[in-house]
Amino acid sequence: MPNVDMLLYILMGFMIVGSLVAVETADLLSSVICIGAVGFALGIVHLLLRAPELALTLGVVEVLTLIVLIRVVRTRKDSYHATSRDTLSIAVVVGGLGVMLTLAYFALDGLPRFGEPRMLMATPYLQHAFSETHLSNAVTAVLLNFRAYDTLAVTAVLFAAVTGAFTILRHYGRRR
Amino acid sequence: MKAPGMSLMVKTVSRLATAFVLVFGFYVLVSSHKMPGGGFAFGVIAALAMMLVLLAFGRNVAVTFIPRTAVAVAAVVAVIGLLAVGFLGYLPAMDGSGGAFLRNFGDYLPSGSPDGMLAGGTVWIMDFCIGVLLGAYIFAMLTALSMFHSRRRQDPTEPREE
Numbered sequence: 001m002p003n004v005d006m007l008l009y010i011l012m013g014f015m016i017v018g019s020l021v022a023v024e025t026a027d028l029l030s031s032v033i034c035i036g037a038v039g040f041a042l043g044i045v046h047l048l049l050r051a052p053e054l055a056l057t058l059g060v061v062e063v064l065t066l067i068v069l070i071r072v073v074r075t076r077k078d079s080y081h082a083t084s085r086d087t088l089s090i091a092v093v094v095g096g097l098g099v100m101l102t103l104a105y106f107a108l109d110g111l112p113r114f115g116e117p118r119m120l121m122a123t124p125y126l127q128h129a130f131s132e133t134h135l136s137n138a139v140t141a142v143l144l145n146f147r148a149y150d151t152l153a154v155t156a157v158l159f160a161a162v163t164g165a166f167t168i169l170r171h172y173g174r175r176r
Numbered sequence: 177m178k179a180p181g182m183s184l185m186v187k188t189v190s191r192l193a194t195a196f197v198l199v200f201g202f203y204v205l206v207s208s209h210k211m212p213g214g215g216f217a218f219g220v221i222a223a224l225a226m227m228l229v230l231l232a233f234g235r236n237v238a239v240t241f242i243p244r245t246a247v248a249v250a251a252v253v254a255v256i257g258l259l260a261v262g263f264l265g266y267l268p269a270m271d272g273s274g275g276a277f278l279r280n281f282g283d284y285l286p287s288g289s290p291d292g293m294l295a296g297g298t299v300w301i302m303d304f305c306i307g308v309l310l311g312a313y314i315f316a317m318l319t320a321l322s323m324f325h326s327r328r329r330q331d332p333t334e335p336r337e338e
Contacts (some may be wrong), residue, residue, distance in 0.1 A: 052212040056204070060220040064314070067227065072321060133280065134287070134295035136210045143214065144299045144306075148278045151302065152258060155309055162313045162320075169320050 004048055011048075015041045028073045036066040053139045181234035190232035197225040205307050206300075209293050215303040219310020226315045235322045242315065251312035257305040261298050 015038045022034035039062035046055040119126075125146055129138040133145045143151055181187060201221030204213035230238040265279030275281075282297015293300050 053214070053217075056212050057217045057220060060217060060224060064220060064224055064227065067231070068318065068321060071231070133282075133297065133299065134290060135299060136291060137208060137212070139212070140208050140214055140299060140303070141296070144302045145280055145296070148262075148280075148302065151306065152262065152278070155255075155258065155306060158310065158313050162316055165317045166320050 007048060008045060011041050011045050014038075015045075029070065032066070032069040032073055035069070036062060039065070181237065182232050186232050190228045194225045194228055197228065198222060201225065201307075205303060206293055208303055209296055209299070210291070215306030216310060218303075218307035220314065222307070222311035223314035223318065226311070227318050230318060230322060235319070239319065244319070247312045247315055250308050251316070254305040254309035254312065257301060258309070261301055261305070265298075 018034045018038040018041070022031045022038065025031050025034070039058065043055045043058045043062060046052075046058060125142050126138060129141040129146075130136060133141040135141040135145070198221075201218045204211075204221065205215065205218035208214035208217075226238070226242055229241055233241070262278045264281055265277055266275040267279075267281050267284065268275050269279070269281070270283040280297040280299070282299075285297055286294060287297070288294035
C-alpha cells in the first residue's frame with residue numbers, strides 16, 4: 001500500500017503541474033494537450049484506487065474531448081491572454097475567499113468528522129446489492145437501482161449541455 | 177474541412193475499425209451486470225466510433241451515413257424509455273407494497289438466469305436507454321461543432337492563422 005500512496009502523490013503532483021502549465025501557457029494547443037495529460041493521470045489514479053468503472057469511462061471521455069478540442073483549437077496564440085492584472089479585484093477575491101473559509105470553518109465544525117461513521121451509506125449498499133438487485137456488479141446496482149434518481153439527473157445535465165452547445169455555436173451562423 | 181475527409185489510408189482503417197469499436201461498446205454495455213462498464217461507457221464509445229466516421233470521411237458523408245433524424249429519434253425513444261421506467265415504478269409491487277417513481281419493477285419482468293443480464297429487473301432497460309441517449313447527445317454535439325465552426329467571425333482583430 002505505501003507504494004500506491006507514493007504513486008498517488010507523484011500523479012497528483014504531475015496533475016497540478018500540468019494544470020498550471022495548461023493555464024499559464026500562451027499556446028492553446030499545448031494547453032489542450034496538458035489538459036489531456038491531466039485527464040489521463042486522473043484515469044490512472046482511478047485505476048490505482050480500484051475504480052475500473054470510472055477509469056474506463058474517463059479514459060474514453062478523455063480521448064473524445066482531446067480529439068474534439070484539438071480539432072476545435074484553430075488559432076495558435078491565445079490573444080485573450082490577460083497582460084495586466086487589476087490589484088483591487090484580486091484583493092477583493094482573495095479577501096472574500098478568506099471570509100468564506102473562516103465562515104466555513106465554523107460552519108463545518110458541527111458536522112461529523114470526515115469518514116466517521118465509516119461506510120455509513122456504503123455498508124447497506126454493499127450488503128443488499130446482490131440480494132435486492134441480483135447484479136454482481138455493485139457499481140451498476142448503485143448507479144441504476146439505488147441511485148437511479150442521480151442517473152436521471154445526469155441525463156438532464158447532458159441535455160442541458162447539448163442545448164447549450166447548439167445555442168452558443170449557432171451564433172456564428174450555418175453555412176450551406 | 178474543404179476536402180471530403182482524410183487520406184485513403186485513414187478512410188480504410190476507420191472503415192474497418194468502426195465496427196470493432198461499436199462491437200466493443202456493445203460488449204461493455206451488455207456485460208455491465210458483472211463487469212466494469214455500462215450505459216455511460218457504451219454511449220461514449222459509440223460516439224467515438226461515430227466521430228471516427230465524421231473525422232475520416234468528412235461531415236457530409238457522416239451525416240448521410242448517420243442521419244440526423246435517426247439520431248433525434250434514438251434520443252427521444254431513449255428519453256421516453258427512461259421516463260416509462262420511472263412512471264411504471266408506480267405499479268404496486270407483487271408483494272403488496274406500494275409503488276414509487278423509478279421503483280425497480282423487476283417482479284413483472286422476465287428475469288432469466290440468476291446471474292444473467294436480465295436478472296436486475298429494470299436495470300438493463302435503463303442501461304440501454306442511457307447508452308443510446310449519451311451516444312446520440314455526444315454525436316449531436318460533435319456535428320454541431322463541425323457544422324457551425326466552418327465560417328469564422330468577420331472580426332479583423334481575430335488572428336487568422338491556419
